[in-house]
Amino acid sequence: MFSFLRKKSADQKPAQDRPPAETVDENAVAAPGSEGAGIHASVESVVTSESEAPATLAVEAPVAQGEESPAQPVAESVAEPMPAPGFFHRLRDSLSKTRTALSDSLSSLVLGRKTIDQSLLDDIETQLLTADVGLEATDHIIQSLTNKLQRKQLANPQALLDSLKAELEAMLLPCSQPLVISGSKPYVILVVGVNGAGKTTTIGKLSKRLQNDGQKVMLAAGDTFRAAAVEQLKVWGERNQIPVVAQPTGSDSASVIFDAYQSAKARGMDVLIADTAGRLHTKDNLMHELEKIVRVLRKLDPDLPHETLLVLDSTMGQNSLSQARSFHKTISLSGVALTKLDGTAKGGMVFAIAKELQLPIRFIGVGEQVDDLRPFDARQFVDALFSSD
């Protein structure tokens, strides 16, 4: 793996300390339907196709993704219809720490008990909270188990464990909504999150996945704060022959993404995925930058972006909830990707996210390799958590 994918260079300033970039004159961006009249006057580097590209616009990597796509709208789910053989075992293995913290602990607590009573439910409650399942989700589960206990529906330890598993699965099911690429082209995915959450890596993996599904993908290097961020995205682009639209470090992020949209449209791309700089969700000025990106895009098309994907680092546990609330409040998220579920015992946070945010969980990241990003499937996830062989 390339070293800069893991380690930021020493001279990088944390994103939360930088001032917001303000180079796009939003008022000069034409309203939808007015042919973008003002944009060239105010933002010289913004172009509508690569043939017009000025020196500052770099469209990296040739388009080598097959024939021009058909004119009809693309409607493609990135869900895995049939998981590859062995994937379940890989998923199960990558969730091993969470399994130890959550399902193994619950099993050893429950199995072997002679009586099922309120004190056992209290112990389960403590275990769920310890495993990062979160207050709201834990309350909901314990309440439901208490009701079943009172109705004498928990005849033995195995029935209790089955019931617990069913509750966990039911909590995730509403969030099991795969990303569907459909409607107008290019389908725009704006990727946001705090520093180091795994945004750029997720974009790299996702672009490869979409490309494998036959989509023509372009990337926008909207993290203009660090030179290494642009390089990181270009590496993914070169590896998969996916074009990357970038501008020099320090450019305005909204302007880069605006450029990229124009370029993607002119080149008949199916999907445009925009990277953004990591930002602390508590820094208002940085959160306002995101609002600006969305505002600028919406002057081109009010439906943009089609997907606003928050990338959350699962190792952050409950802190992810406040991140998600903040991003959701600022730019109204449409989905979440949970990274680094491998190697953390805090995977219980998936249940907290599901219960408290009720946002679609589009993907889970279970490793650093390109195929370690998977569409989220509630049933498969809970089965992998509770599977013992």
Ligand SMILES: Nc1nc2c(ncn2[C@@H]2O[C@H](COP(=O)(O)OP(=O)(O)OP(=O)(O)O)[C@@H](O)[C@H]2O)c(=O)[nH]1
């Ligand atoms: N183990 C594991 N590592 C991951 C996963 N996703 C991302 N990473 C690693 O997390 C680190 C940070 O990933 P980036 O993609 O650079 O994160 P980012 O959100 O783009 O970071 P900034 O641009 O600095 O905000 C890298 O070392 C990735 O390889 C995952 O699912 N599992």
Ligand SMILES: [Mg+2]
């Ligand atoms: Mg990044």
